[in-house]
Amino acid sequence: MTIDWAQFTPWHSLIGGALIGLAASLLVLFNGRIAGVSGILSGIMQSGGAERWRWAFVVGLLTAPLLTSIGLALPQAAPVVPVPFSFSALASLLAAGFLVGLGTYLAKGCTSGHGVCGLARLSRRSLVAVLTFMTSAFVTVFLLRHVLGGGV
Amino acid sequence: MKNVFSAFIVGLIFGIGLLVSGMSNPQKVLGFLDLAGNWDPSLALVMVGAIGVAAIGFALARRRSQTLLNEPMPPLPAANSPVDRRLVIGSVLFGIGWGIAGFCPGPVLVALGLAFWPAVPVLIAMLAGFWVGVRRY
Numbered sequence: 001m002t003i004d005w006a007q008f009t010p011w012h013s014l015i016g017g018a019l020i021g022l023a024a025s026l027l028v029l030f031n032g033r034i035a036g037v038s039g040i041l042s043g044i045m046q047s048g049g050a051e052r053w054r055w056a057f058v059v060g061l062l063t064a065p066l067l068t069s070i071g072l073a074l075p076q077a078a079p080v081v082p083v084p085f086s087f088s089a090l091a092s093l094l095a096a097g098f099l100v101g102l103g104t105y106l107a108k109g110c111t112s113g114h115g116v117c118g119l120a121r122l123s124r125r126s127l128v129a130v131l132t133f134m135t136s137a138f139v140t141v142f143l144l145r146h147v148l149g150g151g152v
Numbered sequence: 153m154k155n156v157f158s159a160f161i162v163g164l165i166f167g168i169g170l171l172v173s174g175m176s177n178p179q180k181v182l183g184f185l186d187l188a189g190n191w192d193p194s195l196a197l198v199m200v201g202a203i204g205v206a207a208i209g210f211a212l213a214r215r216r217s218q219t220l221l222n223e224p225m226p227p228l229p230a231a232n233s234p235v236d237r238r239l240v241i242g243s244v245l246f247g248i249g250w251g252i253a254g255f256c257p258g259p260v261l262v263a264l265g266l267a268f269w270p271a272v273p274v275l276i277a278m279l280a281g282f283w284v285g286v287r288r289y
Contacts, residue, residue, distance in 0.1 A: 001187055001188060001189075002189075002190050003190075003191055004183060004190040004191055007180065007183055007190075007192040008192055008193060008194055010194065012172055012174060012194075013173045013197040013198045014173075014197045015172055015173070015201065016169045016170065016172030016173020016174065017169065017173050017197060017198035017199060017201025017204075017205075018169070018201040018204070018205045019165055019166070019168055019173075020173065020175075020198070020201070020202040020206075021201060021202040021206040021207075021209070022169070023162045023163075023165040023166035023169060024166075024202070024205075024209060025205060025206055025208060025209020025213075026161070026209070027162045028209055028210060028228075029212060029213050029219065030155070030162070030219055030221055031155050031158055031159055031162075031219060032219045032224075032226045033159075033226070034228065034229070035162065035166060037256075037257040037258040037261070038257040038282070041257060041278075041279070041282060042282040042285065045279075045282055045283060045286045053156050053158075054159070055156075056157070056159040056163065057159040057162060059160055060159070060160040060162060060164035060166065060167060061164075061166060061167040061261045062163075062167070062264065063160075063167065064163075064164055064166075064167025064170070064262055065167065065171060065176070065264075065265030065266050067164070067168065068168060068171050074171055076173075076174035076177060076180060076194075077172070077174065077176050077177060077266070078176070078268065079177050079178060079179045079263075079266075080177075080179065081179055083269070083270055089270070090273055092253065093252075093273040093274050093277070094273050094274075095249070095277070096248075096249040096250075096252035096253035096277070097249065097260070097274035097275065097276065097277030097278040097281065098249070098277040098278065098280055098281040098284075099248050099249030099252070100246055100249035100250060100255065100256065100257060100260075100274070100277075100278050100281060101249075101257075101278035101280060101281020101282045101283075101285065102242075102282070102284055102285050103244070103246030103247070103248075103249060103281070104242065104256075104281075104282075105242065105281065105282050105284075105285030105286065105289070106238050106241060106242025106245065106285060106289060107238070107239050107241075107242030107243045107246060108229075110246060110256050110257050110258075111257075111258070112166075112256075112257070114243075115202075115203075116199070116202045116203055117206060117210070118231075119199075120202075120203045120206035120207040120210050121228070121231055122231055123229070123231035124232055125229075125231070125234075125239060126231075128235045128239060128240065129239055129240075129242075129243045130243075132239075132240055132243035132247065133244070133247035134247065136243065136245075136246070136247020136250075136251065137247040137250045140247060140248045140251025140252060141182060141186050141187075141251045142186070142187070142188055144251065144252065145186055145188075145189060146188050
């Protein structure tokens with residue numbers, strides 16, 4: 001392992017993380033809800049779209065990049081290497097998205113629901129989920145980049 | 153109506169946090185997940201910042217029977233409920249998908265606004281994954 005100091009953004013990542021934590025705190029204090037993005041999205045399907053706060057949260061997420069594009073320069077926010085379109089890339093992305101959707105539905109949470117909110121309230125289930133998906137992701141990237149070669 | 157407005161503001165702050173931290177950039181996420189390569193430790197600090205601040209919010213919420221909008225505080229999921237196979241299998245599947253494309257659910261939505269085309273197929277397939285989950289499990 002070598003450390004990629006050129007890409008390392010400690011302060012931005014810490015401050016951005018604190019904003020995510022602030023958002024999770026505000027949602028539980030104002031709405032009594034867990035700020036888990038997979039749960040909020042799948043909840044829209046389960047409730048037939050009736051719970052409007054879920055839509056409002058999604059609209060807020062979609063609005064965020066518009067705000068930052070006004071003035072803030074955030075070089076780490078957007079991908080730098082263009083991904084040329086190919087059918088193999090498309091197939092990988094579709095597979096990845098499906099696994100993320102089904103997996104987080106079954107586990108009832110993702111990086112935000114289990115990773116941030118669950119760990120912040122010392123949930124044992126969330127700790128198991130986080131250790132499992134982190135390990136699974138580390139192994140997947142290792143296999144794709146260092147064993148099979150390539151990846152998206 | 154107030155709870156709709158607060159959820160919008162929360163989504164906005166959450167999205168700005170994803171952008172500032174670099175979580176919205178799947179290439180940065182994969183740089184963190186690639187332990188054997190040229191490793192970018194940034195995202196560990198995202199977790200430190202997020203969990204540290206959220207712990208305060210949840211500690212405050214736990215003492216309240218009402219939300220700040222004067223609604224009854226709904227019960228939060230039990231923190232000590234049992235770990236089942238479904239949790240582990242789901243997390244393994246999620247990790248594989250996250251490792252392939254570097255997208256977890258929040259950043260997919262934010263990356264749409266960055267006009268990064270891979271976010272589109274990932275979002276469509278992720279919604280299909282939720283749909284299969286809702287219908288079958």
